[in-house]
Structures are given as C-alpha cells and as structure tokens.
Amino acid sequence: MKTIRPDSCDLLIMGAGPAGLAAALAAASTGVRIVLVDDNPAPGGQIWRDGPGVVLPVAAKRPRQALLHHANITVLSGTRLVAAPDHKEVLLEDAEQGWHLRYDKAILCTGARELLLPFPGWTLPGVTGAGGLQALIKGGVSVRGERIVVAGSGPLLLAVAAAARAAGAQVLRVAEQAPLSQLAAFSATLLRWPSKAVQALSLLQTGYRTSSFVLAASGHGHLESVRLQQGGRTIDLACDRLACGFGLIPNTQIGQALGCALDEHQAIAVDAWQACSQPDHFAAGECTGFGGSERAWVQGQIAGLAAVGQRAEAQALWPRRQRWDAFAASLKQHFALQDAVKHLAEPDTLVCRCEDVRYSQVADCSSWTEAKLTTRCGMGACQGRVCGAATQHLFGWTQPVPRLPLAPTRISSLMQKPVKIDRSE
C-alpha cells in the first residue's frame, strides 16, 4: 500500500486518542480536508491503544470504524511532528521520510504522559511507568506468572493492576501515595459520575494500600525487589516488575512550539471554544489538563465543531463538558502528591536518565537552565520530557519553550524542502 504524505490540509489534528478522534469526526461532515497525525502504530491514544494483548471496547472500535467512512480524513499513524519551521507549517517524520505540511487550522490533542519521579533503582530493567507497563502489555509484552508491584498515584494504578492480572501476572501490591481520607472523599464524589463509580468498583481489589509509596528498587542488572513505605512501616517485596507512575501531566511541547500559551497548571490554555491563545489553533483532551477519556471526547467534539465554524453545535456540548470538568477537578484535588514522594532520590540517584546525571549534581543548581548548562541534565534523547517534569515537581523549576527539533530527528528529514506557496495572495 502506498503511503500518502499530503503537503497541505485545511485542518491538522495532532494526536489520535479520544480527543483527536472526536475532533476529526465532528469536523468531517463539513468536507474540510483533515490530516490526523499520531506517533503510535494505530489510532486510539493510550487509553484505546490497540495490540495483540487488547480487546478493544465498543467505545474505541466505533470511532476507528467511523474514520474509514470519511474520505476527507487522512490518518497518518507512526508519524511524529518534529518541528514547526514556519507559521502554519510543520515538519513531520515517519519511519521512511520527513516532509513539510501546511495547514489552515490545527487542533492539538497531544494527550498526557506519566509523571515519573526518581527514586533509587528506578533505572533498573523491570521498572517501568504504571501506564507504561499497561501500554507494553497491550503491545504484547508477556507478564504471565510474574510478580508485580504497582505504585504511584491515581485511579490509573487500579486499571494497570487489573490489566496485569488479566494478563496472568500476580499483583503483589498496589501502593497509592494519597492518604485514605482523600481516597474516601474521592469515592464519595464518584456518585455524581455513576459510570465512574461502577468502573472503580470493578477495579477494586485486595492488595491496595493508601499512604504507601516506593522507597527504592534493587537488583543485579534487573529488578529483584522493591522497598515500600506503607503507613508507618517499611516493607520489602521480592518481585519481577515495578510499575510506578505519579499521575499524568499534559504534553504541551507541540502546542508551545506552535505558539500556544500555557495556563497556571502548565497545560495548554483554552477558552470555552477550546481555542488557544494562538489564532486558528485549538486544543482538546489531556494536553489541556488531566480529566479522563469522557472529558477528552467532548472537548474534542467542541474543538472540531468550533474549528469548522459550527459554533451553535459546539455550544450545545458545553454542559456535558462542564460535568466532566468537575470530575477532573475532583481527581486533581484528591490525588495531590504528598511531599514525601518528592524526596525519594538519594545523592547518587540518577535524575536525568539520558545523560546519567545524579541528584547531587543538580540539587545545588538554582534553575533548569543552570542544571542544563553545568551538568547536561535534560539535554539527551528525551529532551527533558522525563527529568524536566521531575525537576519541576522536585525543585519547582519552570521549563522554557522547547527548542526544535522536538524529538530525535534524522538529518535527511531536517533537509526536506518547505512547501512552496504563493506569497502574493
């Protein structure tokens, strides 16, 4: 099958998770030429990630099927946005080549990533993010018969544990750093969102502990055991994998590279139309703040409709969005990180996994820029995606607008010629 690489479109949508799919389908009926770009092998984002270890829910299958019925939507999977060389022009790269694409309007649906905080042993093979392990299992990683500890924060931990169990693993412990009082308060609010309450009940299991967090992972060349703080005591658990994530943080780099401002929560700032500070740019889903797939879906619909000028239809969806915004606020309040998890690293713990920079090397720096200049922290392959977010939580350092290219990029892609346009218009 020939790969189609369009060099222009009316509406560029970055990210094919729930928000991006909803945006594309909402905008498609007007006939505008839509390009939907996503760096994973198939649409669905993280929550609806497809793979050999997955039975997709109907809610995920339906939009993917619907995409096929719209000839004006071009889906570019396995494709990354690496640079924004000109106004309304981006450089894309897939497995074979890079190319430029010009667009008239854009919707950012770049999702969230896990907050991954350093602790002794976190670089050992066998230690992954929490959602990270779930994604790996969906991609075919076998955990059958393995002993797994899940740790960190947020409702995602329960979903990860359930996925690991379904794949044949023995989940020894789910360690939630939030205290029981907050969990109880959160559970009480769930009655306002019955579908979420049912979901939570179905995921509840033994082995769940509150006020519990990882202190260290250890092993020789591979994870062998995990030390947990559990209330007032310390316990050691022999295990094969540790899946540890401290909640979700918005992916804002592409939005920032396109000139969109952030809000006070370091998410992409949007107004009631999901419009960004940059004209003709919209954002939806978790890049505007963590809140789950239902919120992402309705935000995506509003963004898609607003982008093609169907404002009445978009406005009709505001009440539904408001309902899920309240859910997002409840999540944020009740799973706030305890101070203790910000002090897990020891002097020789690596903070920057790309450049192998130790905690002691950056602890005395006064800013992210100083740490970069003096230690190379954040200057490796991930460009500070992991340690930049970690130091923001550890030291309160703010991140500057990311520099281009946004990800490791082939020289041949950077040498691609821009799209020729008639500037006389």
Next chain:
Amino acid sequence: MNTQAPSIHITLDGQVQPVPAGITVAAALSLCSDGTTRDSVSGERRAAFCGMGICQECRVLINGQRRLACQTLCAAGMVVATRSSEGQA
C-alpha cells in the same frame, strides 16, 4: 495475548527468532531476550520505561535506523540491534 497469532521471523542481535505477528519490538525483546534495549552513557543496561514514546529508553537500531521499540511493530525480516555504539547517541 492471542497465542493463535501466526509467527513471523525477525533477527534480534544476530539471532533469527520467531515472534507472534502484531507485537511491538519491545515485546519481542522481552520474549526473546532479557528485554534490555541499550547501554546508558555510564554503561548501565536499560529497557523500555515509559512505554509510550516519550522517554527514548527503548531506542534500538531497526534495519539500521534508530527507532523506538515500544512504538514499532515487528515485521517479517526486520533486523533489530540493541548493542551498538549508535544506540548510545
């Protein structure tokens, strides 16, 4: 995982290995080896970490190009190398 999936063959660090069709390179590494992907700048072995294309820990050479094992599906005849000086870049 669907064990009925037909097998394809890929080459992992010089060894031809059968793997179920449709799995990621990261999954193939965990099935056929110790799952590690690269040597860090200070010489530690590392493996897939974030699982979603962010952290770059799972970068390997696939058919001579640096790619992320967690975001790349195995294809018949694919050549994957985890021990290479280029992987450290």
